Amino acid sequence: MIIPTTICYIRNAKDQYLLLHRIKKKEDINAGKWIGVGGKIEKDETPDQCVRREVFEETGLRPKKFFCHGVVKFISDRYDDEDMYLYSAWDVEEDLIECNEGELKWVDRDEVLNYPTWEGDYYFLKPLLEGRKKIDMIVEYKGDELVRCEDITEDVVTLKSSLIDCPHGFSTRTGGVSDGIFASLNLGMNRGDDRLRVIENWNRFLDSAGVNNREFVCGEQVHENNVHIATKDDLRPAYGPGEMNVCDGYVTNLKDVPLAIFIADCVPVLLYDRENKVIGAVHCGWRSTVADIQKNAVDKMVTLGSKEKDIAAAIGPAIGKCCFEVGPEVIEAVEKLLGGEAFSFYTRKDEKYMLDLRGVVKERFIKLGLKEENIEFVGECTMCRPDRYWSHRYTKGERGSMAAVIALQD
Numbered sequence: 329m330i331i332p333t334t335i336c337y338i339r340n341a342k343d344q345y346l347l348l349h350r351i352k353k354k355e356d357i358n359a360g361k362w363i364g365v366g367g368k369i370e371k372d373e374t375p376d377q378c379v380r381r382e383v384f385e386e387t388g389l390r391p392k393k394f395f396c397h398g399v400v401k402f403i404s405d406r407y408d409d410e411d412m413y414l415y416s417a418w419d420v421e422e423d424l425i426e427c428n429e430g431e432l433k434w435v436d437r438d439e440v441l442n443y444p445t446w447e448g449d450y451y452f453l454k455p456l457l458e459g460r461k462k463i464d465m466i467v468e469y470k471g472d473e474l475v476r477c478e479d480i481t482e483d484v485v486t487l488k489s490s491l492i493d494c495p496h497g498f499s500t501r502t503g504g505v506s507d508g509i510f511a512s513l514n515l516g517m518n519r520g521d522d523r524l525r526v527i528e529n530w531n532r533f534l535d536s537a538g539v540n541n542r543e544f545v546c547g548e549q550v551h552e553n554n555v556h557i558a559t560k561d562d563l564r565p566a567y568g569p570g571e572m573n574v575c576d577g578y579v580t581n582l583k584d585v586p587l588a589i590f591i592a593d594c595v596p597v598l599l600y601d602r603e604n605k606v607i608g609a610v611h612c613g614w615r616s617t618v619a620d621i622q623k624n625a626v627d628k629m630v631t632l633g634s635k636e637k638d639i640a641a642a643i644g645p646a647i648g649k650c651c652f653e654v655g656p657e658v659i660e661a662v663e664k665l666l667g668g669e670a671f672s673f674y675t676r677k678d679e680k681y682m683l684d685l686r687g688v689v690k691e692r693f694i695k696l697g698l699k700e701e702n703i704e705f706v707g708e709c710t711m712c713r714p715d716r717y718w719s720h721r722y723t724k725g726e727r728g729s730m731a732a733v734i735a736l737q738d
C-alpha cells in the first residue's frame with residue numbers, strides 16, 4: 329500500500345519559506361517536526377489539486393505559482409510506504425490564517441535547514457532551497473533511523489525533429505517517476521501503473537515537448553486506418569473525464585489542441601504543415617499502415633488547407649528491420665500497398681521475413697506526394713534499445729508506453 333501525499337515549501341517576497349511546527353494534531357507522526365504544508369491526496373484528486381487545497385486549508389494562502397519538483401518515495405518498516413509529491417510555491421499576497429495542525433512561521437532561506445525535522449528531509453530540502461528543479465529520491469527508514477537515501481533524478485529525454493518548429497516530441501523511458509516494470513517515464517494510462525505517477529510523467533513530457541496545455545487529444549488505438557479531425561471537444565486531461573476517441577490518428581489546424589498517440593514498437597508519425605499550420609499524429613502499426621492510414625491522414629490535412637508538398641513527416645522510434653520478424657501475410661499486404669517497391673523493405677529469414685516498417689511508412693508518404701527531404705527518421709530501433717524505449721516485443725507486454733505529441737500554440 330502506497331500513501332500518496334503532497335508537501336509544499338512556500339516562498340514569500342522576502343525569500344523566506346513557510347514552515348509548519350507540528351505541535352497541535354494528536355497522534356501526528358510528524359509531531360514536533362518543522363515541515364512544509366501538505367497532506368494526503370484524496371481519491372480522484374491530482375497532486376496539483378491536492379497541494380492547492382491543502383495550502384489554502386492550512387495557511388489561507390493562494391500562491392499563484394506552484395512547481396512540482398518530483399516524487400520522494402518513502403519506504404519504512406513501521407509505516408505504509410509513501411509517494412510524496414514535492415512542491416515549491418511562490419507569488420503569495422494573502423495573510424496567514426491560524427493553522428489547526430501547528431504553528432506557521434516564515435523562516436529565512438539560510439535558516440530553514442537549522443529547524444529540526446526528519447533526517448531524510450534535509451536531502452531533498454537542500455537542493456530545493458538551492459533552486460534545483462527536478463528532485464526524485466528514495467528515502468528509507470528503519471524505525472526513525474534513516475538507512476538509505478538515493479537521488480534517482482534523471483532529466484526527461486524527449487526526441488525532436490528538425491523539420492518541426494512547433495511544440496512536439498517523442499518520449500523515451502527516461503526521466504519519469506514510475507517504478508518497477510514502468511520505470512521510469514510511462515505515459516500509458518491502461519497498463520496498471522499508478523495513476524498519480526503517470527499524471528506527473530505526462531506533465532514532464534508535455535513540458536519537455538514545449539506544450540502548455542495539460543489537456544490533449546488521445547484515445548483507444550485499434551490498429552485501423554481511421555483519422556479524426558480533432559477539435560477542443562476532444563481535449564481531456566490524463567485519465568479523463570470525457571469520452572475516449574477510438575482511432576489511430578488525428579489532425580487539426582486549431583491552436584492549443586495537442587494531439588497524442590501511444591507507441592511501444594509501432595511507428596509513430598508526427599505531421600506538420602508549416603505553411604498552413606496543420607498538424608497530425610498517427611499511430612502506424614503494420615495493420616494501420618497496410619490499411620493506408622497514411623493516405624487518410626494526408627487527405628484530412630488537405631481538407632484543412634494543406635498541400636502535400638508542404639507537409640513534413642517525422643517518423644519516430646519504432647521496431648526496426650533488425651528485429652521486426654513478420655509472416656508472409658504481412659509481406660503480401662505490404663506488396664499490395666507499395667507494389668513493386670515493396671521488395672526493398674524486407675528480407676527473407678527462413679520461413680519468416682524481416683520488415684522495415686519505418687521504411688514502408690516513408691515510402692508510402694512519398695507516393696502520396698510528400699517530398700523526400702520533408703521526411704525524417706527520429707530515434708532508433710525500440711527493441712534493440714530497451715534501456716531507452718518501451719518495446720512491446722522485447723518485454724513481452726510487461727511494459728509502459730511512450731507517446732508522441734504535437735501542438736500548435738502562440
Ligand SMILES: [Zn+2]
Pocket residue numbers: 647648649650651652709710711712
Ligand atoms: Zn532492432
